[in-house]
Amino acid sequence: MTEETHGGSEGGIPELPTFFDLLPIDKHTEIFGLSMQHELVPIMMSMLIIMFLGVFSMVATRNLKKIPVGLQAFLEIVVEALDNFVKSVLGKLSDKFLPFIGSLFLYILIMNLIGQIPGFHSPTTSYNTTLALTLLVFIATQYYGLKHNGPVKYFKHMLGEPKWMAPMQFPLHLLQEYLTRPLSLSVRLFGNLMGQHTVLAIFIGFSPLLLGLIPIPIQFPFVLLDMLLATLQAFIFAFLASFYIAGAIGEKDL
């Protein structure tokens, strides 16, 4: 791997350059103990996406009309699709969780897709971002599970259904609730995105030059695959988040 394909990463994993690399700042500078290369770029990109989503929603819903046109019509399609999706999992509680699950889906979707624009960087290729998102889902799951069922019923649910099997099921449930689910949720999103972007970076580094000048985009098939998988991963994350919350509340109350 040559220095050009690296974009300055130390771990040996090739990364595409971002527009932060054009700024006259040393890549190894530390601000508040966060290194420029690995922590600050994802944070800046996340902030950019949050601002974009917020401003976009505000502009689109500034003067609401009875018969929607333009951006409002587009957003209504999106929100309606998300509403149907959340309703299919959470039933009559869907109105309460639509803002959480919907914004989670849109945020992750934009974060996954923004890496395809040259100069930008997907924050989800950093494990910190996906771990933070997973912690949100984890806290929401535990909070609503405790709130809807009360501590006693929550504990009973942990013990499993045939009560004489409780000594075996209780540790397994604990492991599943507190370790396996958050870990698999975060590593799934992080691994998919990091794998895709690393493959892209490697193929861009290998791309041959036509007449020594014009690069041939041999990474193009992977771009299409990436866009499909990025959407799919955002959908799976949102689906699993709603599924875990539904499981914590209990099927009878939905």
Next chain:
Amino acid sequence: MIYFAGLAIGVAMLAFASLGCGIGQGIAVSGAATAIARQPELFGKIQIIMFIGLGFIEALAIYSLVLSFILMGRLPATEAVLKILGAH
């Protein structure tokens, strides 16, 4: 040296994760195709279930990819290995 050789073989063996992943995805897609052929009116629902399942199966291969990237960082550079081999 034996340690690094074992590590390199381990990294290479991680590629076998895609073997099982491919078999699993093939079974999933074949099941979905059969179901759609029987009941074409359920196309949308079956497609969503298939894609979610494919995403789950795909994650298993991705775990091994992440692991291989982590382990690859532990491997020495080619020049260093060649230097040691040349010295012997």
